[in-house]
Amino acid sequence: MTNSRAGSAGQPGSAVRAGRAAKPRFDRRLLPPMLLGSVLNPINSTIVSVALIPIGQALGAPPSETAWLVSALYLATALGQPVVGRLIDLFGPRPLFLVATSLVGVAGVIGTLAPSLPVLIVSRIVLGFGTCAGYPAAMALLRGEADRTGRDSPAGVLTALAVANQTIAVIGPLLGGVLIGLGGWRTTFALNVPLAVAAVLLGLRLPGQDHRARERGRLVRQLDLPGMALFAAMLTALLLLLMNLRPGSWYLAVITVAAGAAFVLRELKAPTAFIDLRVLGGNTPLVATYGRALVAYTVSYAFLYGFTQWTEEGYGLSPFVAGLVQIPLFLVSIGVSVLTGRRAGVRGKLLTGAAGQIVACVLMLTLTQTSPLWMLLALAVIFGVPQGTNSLALQNSLYYQADSARIGSSAGLLRTFGYLGSMIASATTAASFGEHAGTGGMHTLAWVMLGAGVLYLVITVSDRTLRRVGPPGTAAG
Template sequence: MTDPTPDTGATAPHQEVTTPTRTETTKPGFDRRLLPAMMLGAILNPVNSTIVAVALIPIGQALGAPPAETAWLVSSLYLATALGQPVVGRLIDLFGPRRLFLAATSLVGVAGVLGTMAPNLAVLIVARVVLGFGTCAGYPAAMALLRSEARRTGRDSPAGVLTALAVTSQTIAVIGPLLGGVLIGVGGWRATFAINVPLALAAVLLGLWLPKSESNTKPASRIAQQLDLPGMALFAAMLLALLLFLMNLHLSTWYLLAIAIAAGTAFAVRELKAATPFIDLRVLGGNRPLVTTYARAVVAYTVSYAFLYGFTQWTEEGYGLSPFVAGLVQIPMFAVSIGVSILTGRRDGVRGKLLLGAVGQIVACGLMLTLTGESPLWTLILLALIFGVPQGTNSLALQNSLYHQANPEHIGSSAGLLRTFGYLGSMIASATTAASFGQRADTGGMHVLAWLMLGAGVLFLALTAFDRTLGRLRTREAD
């Protein structure tokens, strides 16, 4: 973010989209041929984030690895993604979305082959790391394409496009465990890796339709300076140490937090002095609405992933459902989240969506506190239905907020940071789930987790209710 004029996100002209006039409607519309590639790229990360949930036990049994070791199949993907999203986003800002999309989705295919043929757990973990980096480009590329289409057409991108992205990227995560169960039933646990080969091939073919960017003719030294490699390295060290600390909360790991603080301090000093910083903290600091959106993303994803993983574990071990039936219980949330996204996606503004999501989280967490091992099955389904509301509104509203608050010239890196903060929330959710359950996912642990989720839900409500800048955001359909 090198624009010396702070982007406050509250008064910038690109935030206010009014009803199109007759002249505006004669302008060219959004190129909807780009949608298939954008949507497929957006689902690669969430589907791989959750599809492995039901494969951990079969993998451990096949390779003789205990749960403490197979857990790295989950954390390695999150770590690679959290580190890679802002880096790939910055590269997209410099070189355009097409090159990065094609290169990254090709890595997804490589990871699929590597995982399918892996002889041991170490190779599987490497495959998940490659997969994490390969899925980094989908979302930042989609947001960059939205901005480039807005410049080409002279009109803001249709709200329906943002809605479609929200539906594909967020709600697909809900059916990941069920899809994983089906794949394992058909072809064993290796099928959960093999599925990435045809997905990557389809993404590459669709990516060929993406518009080409102007060739970058700058010298390599100038490009390296724009990339701010030292800043990227310090950011990676800070985030890696912090995420490892959150994944292993214990007094013996205090040094990881110390490393994260030291790296973060060095990163801040570096970025404030750099001519072309990786993340311009001066501009970001002046864009309070965007910073608040990032904070909301951490809290929202903490609640979402705590439910997706923690509650699902309880339904299996504390309530006694089979993994397949536990996956089926999540389907109502999937259906409701899609319906809510579609119904609210074309409505003006984001404040109402965020408030609805906040209330939905609080009500759902309250219901979780009433559940026991003897509760009727319909109460579990009711809980999934209620959680479908924030699942459908929060991701969409956060995405809309970022689209209108971020500096348009740096939409790729800003979108990557949104995902990074979201995955930080997933790491917090993982840590709180482990701390709540301990050795067994029983009802008492689930109630502890519900209280922690409820606190996060109240914080999310406060971050929304007291943010006056949200009332000035407009996301009305422009087609």
């Protein structure tokens, strides 16, 4: 009797332990390719921030022309992210990751050997298309692992993605300054060759083709090629308009509006839309997240490129020292991401980021070429707070707000809105500086950034759905 009771009492506990042991866990082997793929774009963004002035001096181009090195990258990425994201949704992440990261190496070779600014811009376009698979692939893999394991993806993995991007951002300006000092600005492009090789080798470890790839013919027919073409026409015309804001460019505004209207009509009628505007229109929280990404990245990229150019040409720092000035920003952002990364809520992070942006922009308005260096460092520290909270909160918002069947294209679209912000920042920087990155132009840029920061705060405060963003059973704070 005693043995029987003991045996029956022990069985449930054993079954629970066995069930726990049998439940699959997140495959940590996927982390290296996910992390490297997602940082290829940020490292090229931050490295070029200290290379713009040396490139301009070497090729005889003012800031208004070298701004195309920024805009070309983000136009290509803004176009490519949702397209590649949609292809990832249909075919899986592995083939798109391998093809795209191979283009990064091609771009590195073109940039290293480029004889002129136009060829250098071509290399940045290729680089933009090459770096557009990493982030959608990472988000698709996270969602796929959640489906496979029956567990929500670990908060630590989402935090790792954000921190990896912040860490690369720390290294980027400093590494760019070191490379320029050792071998000139061309070394900042040559770096992409070994990075691409490493990414391809790691990408071979990603899951192979699944049932979707075996139905390739049917999936290809689902591609909304007309929608993609109209989307590309709209974004290209918009960028050209932003980079040429003058009365003679009125036709670009007409093309932008016409292509946008045609794109909307096409997507509303398409049986398998490239961007399902009907579903997106019914997902107001996700639309608000995209709007926040647009405004937040307008501020952060205006600081990254505009302020950095001013520290070199207006304040007189070398590229290496200008890179050092950026380090406090990224160190603070890493610390903020690590401290807040495991908190389920996003609203508090977004409000903190909005306040940090506003304070930093106000301080930026007080700087002149005679300001002490510690004020530049203090500004970088303050900007580090929104840099750490905003990117993490936007990423987490998307993960919980997006339709799981379209997580790749939704993640790509988040980056597209971010890159639209970067294009606005690049165009504003070019218009503010003109032929010389002086203090007056920097102040003009700061006023635009301040306006964007206030808009970001308004969008966040008015969004009541943020309190419900997070895993089931959690309250966002």
